[in-house]
Amino acid sequence: MAIGYVALVMNQLAVFADKLWLPVNTNAFFQYIWVMSFVPFAGVCLAGGRTYLLKCVIGYGTGYCCLYALVSMMQMAGVLPARILAELVSDLDFRGARIFLYSGLAALTYFYWLVQIRTRITWVSLSFFLICALASLLSLSRVYLLVIFCLSLVFMISPKPALLRFSAATVLGVGTAFVLSGMAIPSFNPFDLFASDVSGAYRALEYEVMRDRIFADPLWGFGMAPTADASKPFLGAYLIFPVDVGSVGVWFEFGLIGLILYLVILWRCSTPQRSLPMKYGWPLFLTGTMLTAYGWMAPLAIAPGGATMTGLIFAIGPTAHIQQARPKEHQQPISGTLKRALSARQV
Numbered sequence: 001m002a003i004g005y006v007a008l009v010m011n012q013l014a015v016f017a018d019k020l021w022l023p024v025n026t027n028a029f030f031q032y033i034w035v036m037s038f039v040p041f042a043g044v045c046l047a048g049g050r051t052y053l054l055k056c057v058i059g060y061g062t063g064y065c066c067l068y069a070l071v072s073m074m075q076m077a078g079v080l081p082a083r084i085l086a087e088l089v090s091d092l093d094f095r096g097a098r099i100f101l102y103s104g105l106a107a108l109t110y111f112y113w114l115v116q117i118r119t120r121i122t123w124v125s126l127s128f129f130l131i132c133a134l135a136s137l138l139s140l141s142r143v144y145l146l147v148i149f150c151l152s153l154v155f156m157i158s159p160k161p162a163l164l165r166f167s168a169a170t171v172l173g174v175g176t177a178f179v180l181s182g183m184a185i186p187s188f189n190p191f192d193l194f195a196s197d198v199s200g201a202y203r204a205l206e207y208e209v210m211r212d213r214i215f216a217d218p219l220w221g222f223g224m225a226p227t228a229d230a231s232k233p234f235l236g237a238y239l240i241f242p243v244d245v246g247s248v249g250v251w252f253e254f255g256l257i258g259l260i261l262y263l264v265i266l267w268r269c270s271t272p273q274r275s276l277p278m279k280y281g282w283p284l285f286l287t288g289t290m291l292t293a294y295g296w297m298a299p300l301a302i303a304p305g306g307a308t309m310t311g312l313i314f315a316i317g318p319t320a321h322i323q324q325a326r327p328k329e330h331q332q333p334i335s336g337t338l339k340r341a342l343s344a345r346q347v
Contacts, residue, residue, distance in 0.1 A: 001314075002039050008258055009224065015255070016223030020234055028226035034304050037311030045319040054280045057312065061109030062128055064102065065135040072099050072138040101139035104306030107148055107290050110136055112283040114152055118159075119278070144300075147171075147293045151286055161272040161285060168270045168289035175296025176263070179246045182211060191245065203244050209235055210245060210252040220255040246297045262302060266295045269313050276316065288313050 009032050010024075017024040044053045074080050076098075113129035116122075136145060154164055182188050191207050194200025213222040213235075225231040228239045242249030251259040269288035273281040287309055291301040300306035 002036060005035055008254065008261070012220070012224040012254055012258070013226070014223070015217075015220045016225050016231075019223060020230075022230075025226040028224065031226075031304075032224070032302075034307035035302050035311065037308045038314040039311075041311050041315030042319050045315055050276075050316060050319070051280070053312075054276075054284075057105075058109060058112050058280075058283075061105045061112075062132070065106055065109050065128075065132045068099065068101065068106070069131055069135045069138060072135070075099060076138075098138065098140045100305075101135065101141065101144075102305055103139070103141065103144055103300055104287065104291070104309035106132065106135055106139070107144075108283055108287040108309055108312075110148065111152075111286040111290075112279070114155070114286075115279060115282045118156060143297050144290075144294060147290055151289055151293070155282075155286060159282070164286070164289050165270045165272070165292075168292040169267070171293040172263075172266055172296050176247045179248055179296055182207060183214070183248065186211070186215075205238065206240050206242075207245050207248060209238070209240055210242065210248055214248070214251055218256060221252045221258075223255075224253050243298050243303050246295070246299065250299050250302075262295075262299065265301055265310065266292045268317070269301055269310060271313075271317060273313075273316060284313060284316065 006029070009029050010026070013026070013028055014024050016022075041053065044050070071080070110129070110132040113125055113132055116125040117129050136148060139145075151164065151168075154167060178190055182190050189204050189207055189211075191200055191204035195204050210222070222231075228241065231240060242253045245252075247259060247262070250262045254262065270285075270292040271288065273284045273288075275281070276284065291306055291310060294300050301310045
């Protein structure tokens with residue numbers, strides 16, 4: 001998996017360089033390295049540290065949400081100087097200045113405390129749940145908030161993995177078909193429906209630019225630019241962010257092969273984590289369904305804001321059956337030769 005991902009990214013960097021007659025910038029790979037987090041995570045799981053890893057991630061995520069909520073409120077109140085958080089703040093539309101949220105980790109932590117209060121309400125679990133919910137609200141990310149709210153509602157009413165996975169897959173399928181419909185009907189731009197909003201209008205513009213480049217090379221797309229500025233000579237004066245237009249953005253950067261693999265990744269993310277105890281299995285599963293349902297709008301599952309959660313899901317799933325098989329291996333009868341050797345050693 002790791003070798004295949006590296007090969008795909010390096011190929012797409014070469015595709016971009018070839019289109020602009022530039023040397024391939026191999027160092028640009030490191031901005032896409034977060035998907036590779038499943039490799040060290042899998043190593044920890046195979047070493048027997050799966051529960052410890054999850055405890056660390058939840059602990060770190062809870063601390064992050066507490067800090068994010070505090071800093072966001074201070075920033076909105078004007079307590080902090082603007083230059084301190086300039087690189088982390090977005091103020092491009094009517095929602096005002098807001099700090100970018102590490103959505104994947106925030107969702108995992110939110111769902112962890114949601115599961116805790118559904119099982120047994122304590123002051124600690126309720127307090128951390130409210131803080132994590134506040135952190136997500138302060139992000140002002142409308143689609144993200146809608147997705148986690150709907151998943152929370154379904155989980156509280158009827159916690160059935162099959163129902164949640166079906167719901168996430170349905171949202172992904174319908175949303176992806178809607179976004180890709182503009183590829184089949186060139187006169188239609190799906191984001192024109194949201195053009196009354198500043199964010200929607202800019203996405204509609206990005207969609208037009210990316211669609212033209214995909215039509216020029218449907219198999220490989222436009223390739224991966226080392227930086228947003230690097231594509232300006234080819235795309236015009238506007239900065240283009242492929243993450244803004246969901247599946248079309250993935251096709252634009254990763255090509256058709258990458259788009260297909262992306263949809264496979266989203267399907268795998270929504271697989272129930274049955275090998276884990278409920279306190280960890282449910283939060284990880286709910287986070288995976290969030291990445292799946294949100295995937296039609298933004299490729300959070302492979303973007304820096306969520307790729308490490310995808311890595312965690314991919315690491316825990318494939319290594320679970322190996323851990324389950326180990327106790328059986330230790331129960332295998334000891335051979336006669338080994339028995340005699342152990343007996344002699346004891347003597």
